[in-house]
Amino acid sequence: xxxxxxxxxxxxxxxxxxxxxxxxxxxxxxxxxxxxxxxxxxxxxxxxxxxxxxxxxxxxxxxxxxxxxxxxxxxxxxxxxxxxxxxxxxxxxxxxxxxxxxxxxxxxxxxxxxxxxxxxxxxxxxxxxxxxxxxxxxxxxxxxxxxxxxxxxxxxxxxxxxxxxxxxxxxxxxxxxxxxxxxxxxxxxxxxxxxxxxxxxxxxxxxxxxxxxxxxxxxxxxxxxxxxxxxxxxxxxxxxxxxxxxxxxxxxxxxxxxxxxxxxxxxxxxxxxxxxxxxxxxxxxxxxxxxxxxxxxxxxxxxxxxxxxxxxxxxxxxxxxxxxxxxxxxxxxx
Amino acid sequence: xxxxxxxxxxxxxxxxxxxxxxxxxxxxxxxxxxxxxxxxxxxxxxxxxxxxxxxxxxxxxxxxxxxxxxxxxxxxxxxxxxxxxxxxxxxxxxxxxxxxxxxxxxxxxxxxxxxxxxxxxxxxxxxxxxxxxxxxxxxxxxxxxxxxxxxxxxxxxxxxxxxxxxxxxxxxxxxxxxxxxxxxxxxxxxxxxxxxxxxxxxxxxxxxxxxxxxxxxxxxxxxxxxxxxxxxxxxxxxxxxxxxxxxxxxxxxxxxxxxxxxxxxxxxxxxxxxxxxxxxxxxxxxxxxxxxxxxxxxxxxxxxxxxxxxxxxxxxxxxxxxxxxxxxxxxxxxxxxxxxxxxxxxxxxxxxxxxxxxxxxxxxxxxxxxxxxxxxxxxxxxxxxxxxxxxxxxxxxxxxxxxxxxxxxxxxxxxxxxxxxxxxxxxxxxxxxxxxxxxxxxxxxxxxxxxxxxxxxxxxxxxxxxxxxxxxxxxxxxxxxxxxxxxxxxxxxxxxxxxxxxxxxxxx
Numbered sequence: 001x002x003x004x005x006x007x008x009x010x011x012x013x014x015x016x017x018x019x020x021x022x023x024x025x026x027x028x029x030x031x032x033x034x035x036x037x038x039x040x041x042x043x044x045x046x047x048x049x050x051x052x053x054x055x056x057x058x059x060x061x062x063x064x065x066x067x068x069x070x071x072x073x074x075x076x077x078x079x080x081x082x083x084x085x086x087x088x089x090x091x092x093x094x095x096x097x098x099x100x101x102x103x104x105x106x107x108x109x110x111x112x113x114x115x116x117x118x119x120x121x122x123x124x125x126x127x128x129x130x131x132x133x134x135x136x137x138x139x140x141x142x143x144x145x146x147x148x149x150x151x152x153x154x155x156x157x158x159x160x161x162x163x164x165x166x167x168x169x170x171x172x173x174x175x176x177x178x179x180x181x182x183x184x185x186x187x188x189x190x191x192x193x194x195x196x197x198x199x200x201x202x203x204x205x206x207x208x209x210x211x212x213x214x215x216x217x218x219x220x221x222x223x224x225x226x227x228x229x230x231x232x233x234x235x236x237x238x239x240x241x242x243x244x245x246x247x248x249x250x251x252x253x254x255x256x257x258x259x260x261x262x263x264x265x266x267x268x269x270x271x272x273x274x275x276x277x278x279x280x281x282x283x284x285x286x287x288x289x290x291x292x293x294x295x296x297x298x299x300x301x302x303x304x305x306x307x308x309x310x311x312x313x314x315x316x317x318x319x320x321x322x323x324x325x326x327x328x329x330x331x332x333x334x
Numbered sequence: 335x336x337x338x339x340x341x342x343x344x345x346x347x348x349x350x351x352x353x354x355x356x357x358x359x360x361x362x363x364x365x366x367x368x369x370x371x372x373x374x375x376x377x378x379x380x381x382x383x384x385x386x387x388x389x390x391x392x393x394x395x396x397x398x399x400x401x402x403x404x405x406x407x408x409x410x411x412x413x414x415x416x417x418x419x420x421x422x423x424x425x426x427x428x429x430x431x432x433x434x435x436x437x438x439x440x441x442x443x444x445x446x447x448x449x450x451x452x453x454x455x456x457x458x459x460x461x462x463x464x465x466x467x468x469x470x471x472x473x474x475x476x477x478x479x480x481x482x483x484x485x486x487x488x489x490x491x492x493x494x495x496x497x498x499x500x501x502x503x504x505x506x507x508x509x510x511x512x513x514x515x516x517x518x519x520x521x522x523x524x525x526x527x528x529x530x531x532x533x534x535x536x537x538x539x540x541x542x543x544x545x546x547x548x549x550x551x552x553x554x555x556x557x558x559x560x561x562x563x564x565x566x567x568x569x570x571x572x573x574x575x576x577x578x579x580x581x582x583x584x585x586x587x588x589x590x591x592x593x594x595x596x597x598x599x600x601x602x603x604x605x606x607x608x609x610x611x612x613x614x615x616x617x618x619x620x621x622x623x624x625x626x627x628x629x630x631x632x633x634x635x636x637x638x639x640x641x642x643x644x645x646x647x648x649x650x651x652x653x654x655x656x657x658x659x660x661x662x663x664x665x666x667x668x669x670x671x672x673x674x675x676x677x678x679x680x681x682x683x684x685x686x687x688x689x690x691x692x693x694x695x696x697x698x699x700x701x702x703x704x705x706x707x708x709x710x711x712x713x714x715x716x717x718x719x720x721x722x723x724x725x726x727x728x729x730x731x732x733x734x735x736x737x738x739x740x741x742x743x744x745x746x747x748x749x750x751x752x753x754x755x756x757x758x759x760x761x762x763x764x765x766x767x768x769x770x771x772x773x774x775x776x777x778x779x780x781x782x783x784x785x786x787x788x789x790x791x792x793x794x795x796x797x798x799x800x801x802x803x804x805x806x807x808x809x810x811x812x813x814x815x816x817x818x819x820x821x822x823x824x825x826x827x828x829x830x831x832x833x834x835x836x837x838x839x840x841x842x
Binding site (some may be wrong): 024200201202205206208209211212213215216217218219220221222223279280 | 390409410411413414415420422425426427428429430431435439440442444447448449451474490
């Protein structure tokens, strides 16, 4: 029988462990605690904050970010990064607006937009896998390309007046005294499907394995190439879907939409406890990460006298804290 | 045993890398229900042959047939599906996944595309039970020791409906009882009619378990033998292809008497040096020309001692003195300034830069010592490198090929050369002979003797007690992260007494 008693020294992460939480759930738990603290802070300080609709509004305002962050989670779990998502979101709003302006039916525009996003992701995935290009560089190229294409279509904002689009945008689903939008339903559906895929399918587990150690994954007979290409395709698809959701929200297509959004998505994933080095993290964490970002904005709005740039400052601070926390956790694993 | 039909036949396999012919027309036959040992020195082509067999490399020449049918594998996945399962020397599992998942990933049972986690856990538990390993299959693999991870890798290989099981140096990180356990499992597999290909450097293990062996040398097959028909001495001769003078020199060398040394001021002495959680405070003095052996089980704190003396970890108590002067080791650089050198245990990840050439790797430490502003002139580099490549017999003797293309033993020599160039006063060698073959091992042992005769102090860390006793003037024994005994290597000292010290935690 093999001795399991010898244990390395206690790490910061271990000492932090007040309640018995499994090591790998620690980052997600930390995010959940942070979220609860922020919410509590809001409820105590601002009248009207405890209204459930406030929380639902966070979902409504950030549905597109949530969809994009789901795709980003797949990519980061394999140890990669996708910088193109913001630009693909913008390009999608442009393409959607342009096609609708030219009288294409919504039922054709939707699949075309999604296919375009998936194709961009697929091509970047091919580049990353077959030419062994750093994901950072390949998706940086994709980022410039997609953003540039927006301005080829038009330098101005194109508004959307397609009746289907407008009706989806304005639809409010009421239950009790509260409402959500169709975008929120789309985002939640994406989250549930993705969480299921990651936890219960062979592909999902391959994503984790590739992020843990690509060399080992290859020698274990897993299809590393297919997995890597697939995660970028999924990220592209999610970006396009995020773009569609944003076009419901904005009812316009514009090259300046979602500028810098790739960084928000990465921040949400990291704050949600997914390791940037790959192999560890949960989709539930990403949802929490998006909520943290959304709640910061809400609190600053409620405060009223703070510039919206404070949002960025808090995001920055939280990122620092979570990256340090991740180091503490990974050191234990070494 | 009746001569049955071979299950797997590799014929005339050839493989070249830029600048190196790794395999040249090699044949290999594996019979069902037999353990077949693949023997050869480092660089003989064992690893390459295995990688060809398991689909990780494509061979340039030759063909492979499995159960009478010609096969060609595009990758490890296909080889595995054909029934060839492999456990590599470096554990190729994912530390971030659970034990159960590592055993079954890639073929986890599903229903309508949904992985049945309860079935995965049950199956993993069954497989680990077969290896008598009782651990929580839901825990992350990375939280377990190397030995346990190795067992998990074997469990993974067993799950497949394997016809051929390839074990590439599976025992190099296992202790004696774990090896016995593995051999029990291997015998069981033999009974089931599986062909096991077993690669190891431990000759005793080959004679204990193998039925047949194939010996490689310099990328060529020397021959195929029945274990019963080849003496151990003939095997070694076949492997190294030269007489055993080197080996015998060492074997028969008189025990190194401690009395020969005059012990003046120690070159390096530690006084109450310790680091919480890594190693309890210890005192140890190493004199000029002295070889101090560190003995102890895996995980007893051997490497921790080395890292403290090299400044790679900071001590939280105690002092180090060099030539009697107390010094503060703030890191490897200040240790290097004090002429202390350290060859780490894990040469692949902690020592060598695989992409760089032999020459660049050898020059590294010297260059670091001089600082970037004073590059070592190219002529001087070539001269130094040529000298050490010759002195240590690094093969192939081409300083401009990437270190990655060298075999384990030759990589170890490159690492040694790097530190020898800096002319250290104290050389710390952490498992320098682990995972390398007899020939290279004898050469490295001989080198240690020469170095200490030349006045260098050596701290020699090894899991092999015979080796420690053969080379050391003094043996320091570690147990449970504590220095428990310091034994002078006099007539009375033998492996039994050292073992007793390890076991009892004091002088026997």
